[in-house]
Amino acid sequence: MARIYIKTYGCQMNERDSEQVAQMLMERGHSITVREEEADVVLLNTCSVRDLAEQKALGKMGMLRALSRDRPIVYGLLGCMAQNRGSALLNELPHLDLVVGTQKFHRVADHVDQAIERKWSTRLDDVRFSIVDVDEEANSQRTIRDHVLGERQATAFVSIMQGCNMHCTFCIVPFTRGHERSRPLQEIVDEVKSLVAKGVKEVTLLGQIVNLYGRHEFVSVDGKSPFVQLLEALQEVSGLERIRFTSPHPIGFRNDLIESFGRLPKLVEHIHLPLQSGSNRILKAMHRTYTAEKFAALVDRIRSVTPTIAITTDIIVGFPGETDDDYARTHELADRVGFDNAFIFKYSKRKGTPAAEMEQQVPDSVKENRNQDLLELINSWAKRRSEPFVGREVEILCEGPSKTNPSRLTGRTRGNKIVVFEGAPQHIGTLLNIRIARSTGYTLYGHPVGG
Numbered sequence: 144m145a146r147i148y149i150k151t152y153g154c155q156m157n158e159r160d161s162e163q164v165a166q167m168l169m170e171r172g173h174s175i176t177v178r179e180e181e182a183d184v185v186l187l188n189t190c191s192v193r194d195l196a197e198q199k200a201l202g203k204m205g206m207l208r209a210l211s212r213d214r215p216i217v218y219g220l221l222g223c224m225a226q227n228r229g230s231a232l233l234n235e236l237p238h239l240d241l242v243v244g245t246q247k248f249h250r251v252a253d254h255v256d257q258a259i260e261r262k263w264s265t266r267l268d269d270v271r272f273s274i275v276d277v278d279e280e281a282n283s284q285r286t287i288r289d290h291v292l293g294e295r296q297a298t299a300f301v302s303i304m305q306g307c308n309m310h311c312t313f314c315i316v317p318f319t320r321g322h323e324r325s326r327p328l329q330e331i332v333d334e335v336k337s338l339v340a341k342g343v344k345e346v347t348l349l350g351q352i353v354n355l356y357g358r359h360e361f362v363s364v365d366g367k368s369p370f371v372q373l374l375e376a377l378q379e380v381s382g383l384e385r386i387r388f389t390s391p392h393p394i395g396f397r398n399d400l401i402e403s404f405g406r407l408p409k410l411v412e413h414i415h416l417p418l419q420s421g422s423n424r425i426l427k428a429m430h431r432t433y434t435a436e437k438f439a440a441l442v443d444r445i446r447s448v449t450p451t452i453a454i455t456t457d458i459i460v461g462f463p464g465e466t467d468d469d470y471a472r473t474h475e476l477a478d479r480v481g482f483d484n485a486f487i488f489k490y491s492k493r494k495g496t497p498a499a500e501m502e503q504q505v506p507d508s509v510k511e512n513r514n515q516d517l518l519e520l521i522n523s524w525a526k527r528r529s530e531p532f533v534g535r536e537v538e539i540l541c542e543g544p545s546k547t548n549p550s551r552l553t554g555r556t557r558g559n560k561i562v563v564f565e566g567a568p569q570h571i572g573t574l575l576n577i578r579i580a581r582s583t584g585y586t587l588y589g590h591p592v593g594g
């Protein structure tokens with residue numbers, strides 16, 4: 144039996160896929176290690192969304208080769224970059240044994256076993272034996288369904304669909320994750336029920352375009368989209384306390400979903416709603432199919448139903464052709480909305496996407512300046528959005544020890560604000576009220592009420 148090191152790059156969906164891979168390997172008797180130096184098998188689950196993420200994984204895989212000086216090691220690249228580059232990766236990294244794409248995570252355990260057997264018996268490092276498995280597979284979206292839960296783990300990710308048909312011109316996802324495919328509703332509900340039976344209280348539903356769940360497979364009923372039908376079904380799961388989802392597209396964020404926040408108590412008061420740009424010209428070139436005005440109106444409608452809702456976003460700066468004036472519109476809209484938090488990305492050329500071929504690529508120094516400027520605005524809004532919590536009591540779900548200071552505990556409010564507090568081990572995995580004493584902008588600090 145082998146010791147297996149898995150490192151994950153990128154989004155929550157990648158985390159979730161790695162969890163599935165780990166579960167299947169453990170089921171076969173392998174163990175998972177967090178120490179690369181003791182691993183027999185090294186798996187990097189990769190991200191392609193920006194060039195930096197690819198370079199990091201390639202660099203890491205190159206460095207890890209040194210491990211095989213003293214003993215045979217099986218090396219695998221999984222996920223988005225594996226899907227996108229396929230067997231070409233073997234030219235760059237000839238020590239790779241496995242290249243496994245995004246529709247084949249459920250095959251990783253078989254491939255690992257096969258590679259181990261060969262490596263351990265022959266000790267051969269020969270690309271002729273490398274396994275490249277990057278084909279499409281019908282129903283692969285239904286294979287991400289098993290979990291590895293830690294002790295007192297109260298939160299879990301649930302992948303409800305795969306792929307995206309939107310074809311935003313900057314985005315590699317259609318190439319790495321394929322077209323939209325959704326899981327049957329009942330299968331998702333059953334998965335959530337089994338998580339709840341093991342102590343999970345909060346689920347985050349995952350999809351590249353999560354609010355369009357089921358649009359090709361299922362029909363709307365009484366004006367409710369398949370996604371809203373799923374939310375309603377999950378509302379009925381007793382013992383489940385909180386439902387989150389990420390990431391939706393502003394297109395398809397219709398009234399049935401907006402109203403759900405008013406009537407489904409388990410649906411938390413937080414939406415991550417990617418804006419990308421506040422310039423209509425750039426939105427059009429991005430193929431985002433909404434305008435700045437429509438985005439602002441959507442936020443207003445959401446807030447009219449749920450005034451306290453936290454809204455976070457993704458913004459790209461330096462998309463090809465973005466002028467100072469275009470960027471000023473983004474700044475203006477971000478200021479008008481007043482996001483609770485935002486991920487800001489400098490545009491990164493992705494080979495094969497339409498934007499990579501566009502003229503007027505923006506120099507890095509300009510991207511950097513816009514990035515800094517926007518970051519300041521986002522930080523100041525984050526502070527303004529957190530400040531009102533000081534002196535108040537908030538409900539949090541305690542996730543465990545704080546990463547920065549393990550003697551303290553951490554959890555999140557329904558609005559997804561991180562709260563750090565002095566607590567006791569029995570708080571882990573439970574909902575409790577915290578009185579907030581201070582805020583640093585992104586983190587709130589406080590004490591258990593009555594504790």
Ligand code: 5AD
Pocket residue numbers: 192193313314315417419457458459488489490491492493
């Ligand atoms: N360059 C920069 N950022 C990108 N994103 C997606 N593609 C690119 C790219 N080529 C960002 C988007 C998306 C987030 C997950 O990553 O903002 O919402």
